[in-house]
Each structure stands twice: as structure tokens, then as C-alpha cells.
Amino acid sequence: MSDMNVAMVERYRNNFLKEVEHNVEEGDWVKMCMQCGVCSGSCPLGPYWDHPPQELFMMIRAGKREEVLTSTSMWMCTSCYNCIVRCPRELPITHIMHGLAHYAKRLGLAPKEQPTFKFSQHFWNNLVKKGRVNELKLGLSLYFMNGLVEGIKTSLNMAGIGLGMLKTKRMSPMEMIGGHSVKDTKGFHAMLKKAEEIEAARVEKYGKGS
Amino acid sequence: MATKEYSFYPGCSSQEGASSSNYLVSVESMCEELDVKLNTIPDWNCCSASIGYCGGGELPRLTLSARNLALSEEHNPGQDVVATCAACWLATRETAERLGEDDDLMAETNQALAEAGLTFKNENKIRHMVEVLIDDFGYEELGKHVKKPLEGIKIAGYVGCQTNRPFGIEGESFENPKYLDKLVETLGAEPVENYEKKVSCCGGALAFSEPEKSQALIKEIIESAYDGGADMIVTPCPVCQMNVEVYQDKINAKYGTKFHIPVTYYSTLMSVAYGRSAKDSALGGQIIRAKQLEDIANK
Structure with missing residues (x-):
């Protein structure tokens, strides 16, 4: 606990x-x-x-x-x-x-x-990193969230869909390297950290029974 | 009519190489024809959609949208904020409403925003692009721009969830909104009357985490479009578009169906009807090609 x-x-x-x-x-x-x-x-x-x-x-x-x-x-x-x-x-x-x-x-x-517990956490981690969602990394992290073997199976199973997205330029391998990002990542991260601190302090306060 | 200007929140999926980049292309063409200027919010960030809640608590999530709105107030003062993505619109509007009702949350949000040198005042309306079309233009005005009516195409208006609930479009019901049907008619195509699954859920983000359960929902949405005699499906939401289009082969393999129906955005239809090219209408973004639209665009 x-x-x-x-x-x-x-x-x-x-x-x-x-x-x-x-x-x-x-x-x-x-x-x-x-x-x-x-x-x-x-x-x-x-x-x-x-x-x-x-x-x-x-x-x-x-x-x-x-x-x-x-x-x-x-x-x-x-x-x-x-x-x-x-x-x-x-x-x-x-x-x-x-x-x-x-x-x-x-x-x-x-x-x-x-599965949605995992996906939701992956989604949050993904967006927090650069301020914008990296769909390619999100998709891959999702396929591999149940381990490597399961991940390769899922990737093969989903290959047709990925290919369709690639062909229509609705997915880009370039996202693997850099990827989209906010410019002010420093301010963005400081802001989120502050919001998390304020919220944690609020829960903490109730936890202590004040 | 004079140029209309809006502060624009495009959202993650609209970016180059992302899943609804084709939506943005067709929206830009549509807006050119309507003399609408979209001023993109500089350095906008993700709104966390409706799925970031595991890691993101209430305040961090509200702060995400508040940052976009604060940037909008600073750089595009006085302009309504317009989103094309249903989830972006919903998360942003929810933030403005919740912070408008709760002074403590508003103060805490601004405390966090100060770390990025920003302040949120909550001054502007947050709207979906469809609201702009219907309220600021109206069907009659939208119809005047049609150069190539979409004659002979029967279209199922799949409204889905998040452009419809909890806010929806003014004057429309939650259970049977008719704006997509009216828009289809305005463009010279034929709407599917009584499209039973028009507001049913496609599984949303759970299409990723609960694929079987979601695909069962998607199957019914497509089946009901076919039952109504539809040649294609149109939607205002990027998640709806993707879910209903890309899983058709999987559904066919599992259920023995023979689905192969294009799923487009309203802006795709409008761009084609307004005389723009297949490229400007982003028809190349269709994984299931919309051949009838290609024929009209190439005419």
C-alpha cells in the first residue's frame, strides 16, 4: 500500500x-x-x-x-x-x-x-515530453506495452494499417528522430511541474487531515 | 463579405505527417474559399484530449488548455478560438468553463502558468469549426460558394460524440443532430435519412487499448451507413474519421463483412464542391479512396 x-x-x-x-x-x-x-x-x-x-x-x-x-x-x-x-x-x-x-x-x-490504464499513462508521458503528441512513438509504445514478443506480433498484425497511414502521409517515420515539439519546452515543463505540485499539496493536505 | 479572422488551435493530429494532416489541408482550402483567416496560436501544446487522465490530474490538464488560451489572448487578442479537432475543442472549452466557475482553480492555474510567463484571463469564446460554418455563415451562404455540386453521391453524416456532446451545436439535439445532413444537402449531395448510428461512439481512444470492443462498435456504425444506402461517410472528428476508415479490413476479416466505404471530413466535401483540386482537398489522404469525389475534383 x-x-x-x-x-x-x-x-x-x-x-x-x-x-x-x-x-x-x-x-x-x-x-x-x-x-x-x-x-x-x-x-x-x-x-x-x-x-x-x-x-x-x-x-x-x-x-x-x-x-x-x-x-x-x-x-x-x-x-x-x-x-x-x-x-x-x-x-x-x-x-x-x-x-x-x-x-x-x-x-x-x-x-x-x-490496457486503458497503460495507454492513458503512455499518452500522458508522450505529450508531456515535448508538449505535443508524437503519434508514431505513441503507437509503437502501445504495441510493445505487453512486452517484446507481444509487440512484434501486434506490429505485424497492424502493419497493413501502418502502411496505409504511411502511403497517405498520415504517419511519418521522421517522428522517430525529432518529432513535433513546442518551442518553449522549458516554460512548458516548469508550468506542468508547478501544476502537479499544487495539486499534490492539495491532496497531501487532506491526507494529513488538516 | 469581409474577411473573418479567428485564433486557430490546430491540435497534434493535424501536424505534418500526423493522422489528420489531410483534415487541415482541406480546412485551409475551404477557408480560402470562404475568405476566412486562421491565425494559428503560436507555440500551442497538446490539450491531453480525453485520455491523459491517468498521469494527468485535473489541474495539470486544465493548465495545458489554459496555456493555449493564454497564448491566444496574448497574440490573437479579441478573436474567438477555433478548433477543428473535436477533442481539442472539447478539452479547451471545458477548461474555460470550469475555470470560469471556480475562482480557486483559476488562481491555481494562473500560478502554474506564471512559470511560463503567461496569464489566462478567460476572455474569448471557444468554438468548433462547424459552429463557425453554421453560425457565422449559415447554409445559404455556404451554398453560394458551391461550384461543383456533389450530385449523385449519398452520404451518411456520422456526427459521433465529441462535437455533439456535452456541448453540441446550438439548436441541434444530442440524439439526432441534423447539421451534417443539412451541410451534405447544401453541397448538392444526398444525405442518408435516419442514419441510426449517427451519434454512436466509435470507441474513441479505446480503439487502441480495447481494439475488439471498439471494432464491434465501428462495425455497427458502418453497417448502418450501408443500410441507409450510403456511398461514403462524412464526419467532423479526426478520431471518428480514423477509427471508421482504417479498421475496415480488420472488421472484414473478423466478421466476414465486405466493408470498403470512404470516410471523409466535411471540409473534404466542401473543398471539392467549392471547386478545389483533389490535392487541395487532400483526397490523397484517403486510405479508402473517395473515387466519386476524385471524379468531381478532376472534372
């Missing part, structure tokens, strides 16, 4: 709802869920969620902390926003799912083998 996770368990005891309200993006909306289930029925990957959004909201209120934070469920969100526009109570469900996923990762509880 990560130190932060221990601190949060200590701090909130049996009040997981409060913990979510304090630490999860848009988490203060969770209590507004009226359990109608429209979100779950509207989700394009609904059948694959162990616990669809409506269920997650009830589990949060019921204090099922570990089940929620270790769940693969919120990593199934495609960000289609169907749930948001259909929710009669106007909960920003998509954002809460992203927020729960991020918080689970922050505490070291997220399922590390879940």
Missing part, C-alpha cells in the same frame, strides 16, 4: 464518500446520483463494466473503497459523454470517471494490467 493510501484510509475511516468529495475531480457530485441507471444503459461499453457508473456511485456511498478504486470499470470510459447529457441530475459522470481513475492511480490502487 502506498503511503498516501495509508494516510487516506486513516484520515477518512469509513467515510469514503467524503474522501471522494475532497479528492476526486467533480467528486462532490456523487451524492446527487438518484440511481436511475440511465448512465449505465447509455454507455457504449456498458456490458464490459464490472460496475457501471450508477453502481460505482452507490458503492462509494456504501464505503466500498477498495472495490471501487481497484476496479477496472472507470477505465472502460470512452469519453463519449452520453451519460453526461442524459443524466437527469446533470452529474458530470465522464469527468467523475476520469477523476476516480486518476485518484486510484495516484494511490497506487489502479489495475496496472488494464
Whole structure:
């Protein structure tokens, strides 16, 4: 268990709802869920969620902390926003799912083998490096995220698609060498570092129970 | 009409050698014909789309978009910010709205931006290119520029998710938006009526991480276009375009279907209808070639 996770368990005891309200993006909306289930029925990957959004909201209120934070469920969100526009109570469900996923990762509880967990982290690392996404490196890092053998298999399997993208100049081998970048990488990195520090301090503060 | 100017956020996928570089080419041609000047935000960065949340917390993600908006305020003062990518538009507009509602987050964002010598004031509107076309021009005006009507082509307007929800286009419903159909009609082509999957999700970024599940969604989007008699599909979103176009062979192999349907951008259609060449319309960017459009462009 990560130190932060221990601190949060200590701090909130049996009040997981409060913990979510304090630490999860848009988490203060969770209590507004009226359990109608429209979100779950509207989700394009609904059948694959162990616990669809409506269920997650009830589990949060019921204090099922570990089940929620270790769940693969919120990593199934495609960000289609169907749930948001259909929710009669106007909960920003998509954002809460992203927020729960991020918080689970922050505490070291997220399922590390879940493919979207990996892809999402790869995407973030990729964009942070130069300020702009390098699609070629992102694609390759994704193919190889399950190891070398698996990576070669996936690459061969996807070769047709890659060739099509290359032929139409929608992919460039040049991205491997330099690649697109913001000019002010120094300012860009300083800015992100600061934002991360401020956010970490906020979570830390709740963790300490001040 | 006088030249219209906008502050332009092109986004990562539009760059040279990236997956929607063809979108940008056709947008530039379309804008030339409409006398629209796009002033690119200098040194813009990635918005983190809707998939950076594992590594990126709320504040770092909001700060990404706030940096673009601060640069826009500084270099393109007073201009509406326009994005062509659905995810860019969504992330940027969400940032402006959330920071507009939360003074603490706004203060924290500006604290981070100060490290890059920037300040965000939240002064301008953030719009999708489709909004510019519909609200600032309107179908009638857009129709006046048509030199080569796209006659005899039946097109399924695949609106997808992120240009439609949660913001959408003013006056359109979330469940059955009609603007693409109207645009198709304006260009002289025939829209597929009642295209059932017009707002269904293609899996978005999860097409990479959950390929089988996403391809099952994409299959239905294409099937429903064929059911409506479509010759091609048109979309306003780079992720929709790519997902629906590039996986057709994979889907055919798995499901025994025979899909081979071009998927274009609205700007591709407009560029061709406005009389621009195949090159200016970026028809070479189609992995599944849009032969009917090539014929019209080469006429």
C-alpha cells in the first residue's frame, strides 16, 4: 500500500464518500446520483463494466473503497459523454470517471494490467515530453506495452494499417528522430511541474487531515 | 463579405505527417474559399484530449488548455478560438468553463502558468469549426460558394460524440443532430435519412487499448451507413474519421463483412464542391479512396 493510501484510509475511516468529495475531480457530485441507471444503459461499453457508473456511485456511498478504486470499470470510459447529457441530475459522470481513475492511480490502487490504464499513462508521458503528441512513438509504445514478443506480433498484425497511414502521409517515420515539439519546452515543463505540485499539496493536505 | 479572422488551435493530429494532416489541408482550402483567416496560436501544446487522465490530474490538464488560451489572448487578442479537432475543442472549452466557475482553480492555474510567463484571463469564446460554418455563415451562404455540386453521391453524416456532446451545436439535439445532413444537402449531395448510428461512439481512444470492443462498435456504425444506402461517410472528428476508415479490413476479416466505404471530413466535401483540386482537398489522404469525389475534383 502506498503511503498516501495509508494516510487516506486513516484520515477518512469509513467515510469514503467524503474522501471522494475532497479528492476526486467533480467528486462532490456523487451524492446527487438518484440511481436511475440511465448512465449505465447509455454507455457504449456498458456490458464490459464490472460496475457501471450508477453502481460505482452507490458503492462509494456504501464505503466500498477498495472495490471501487481497484476496479477496472472507470477505465472502460470512452469519453463519449452520453451519460453526461442524459443524466437527469446533470452529474458530470465522464469527468467523475476520469477523476476516480486518476485518484486510484495516484494511490497506487489502479489495475496496472488494464490496457486503458497503460495507454492513458503512455499518452500522458508522450505529450508531456515535448508538449505535443508524437503519434508514431505513441503507437509503437502501445504495441510493445505487453512486452517484446507481444509487440512484434501486434506490429505485424497492424502493419497493413501502418502502411496505409504511411502511403497517405498520415504517419511519418521522421517522428522517430525529432518529432513535433513546442518551442518553449522549458516554460512548458516548469508550468506542468508547478501544476502537479499544487495539486499534490492539495491532496497531501487532506491526507494529513488538516 | 469581409474577411473573418479567428485564433486557430490546430491540435497534434493535424501536424505534418500526423493522422489528420489531410483534415487541415482541406480546412485551409475551404477557408480560402470562404475568405476566412486562421491565425494559428503560436507555440500551442497538446490539450491531453480525453485520455491523459491517468498521469494527468485535473489541474495539470486544465493548465495545458489554459496555456493555449493564454497564448491566444496574448497574440490573437479579441478573436474567438477555433478548433477543428473535436477533442481539442472539447478539452479547451471545458477548461474555460470550469475555470470560469471556480475562482480557486483559476488562481491555481494562473500560478502554474506564471512559470511560463503567461496569464489566462478567460476572455474569448471557444468554438468548433462547424459552429463557425453554421453560425457565422449559415447554409445559404455556404451554398453560394458551391461550384461543383456533389450530385449523385449519398452520404451518411456520422456526427459521433465529441462535437455533439456535452456541448453540441446550438439548436441541434444530442440524439439526432441534423447539421451534417443539412451541410451534405447544401453541397448538392444526398444525405442518408435516419442514419441510426449517427451519434454512436466509435470507441474513441479505446480503439487502441480495447481494439475488439471498439471494432464491434465501428462495425455497427458502418453497417448502418450501408443500410441507409450510403456511398461514403462524412464526419467532423479526426478520431471518428480514423477509427471508421482504417479498421475496415480488420472488421472484414473478423466478421466476414465486405466493408470498403470512404470516410471523409466535411471540409473534404466542401473543398471539392467549392471547386478545389483533389490535392487541395487532400483526397490523397484517403486510405479508402473517395473515387466519386476524385471524379468531381478532376472534372
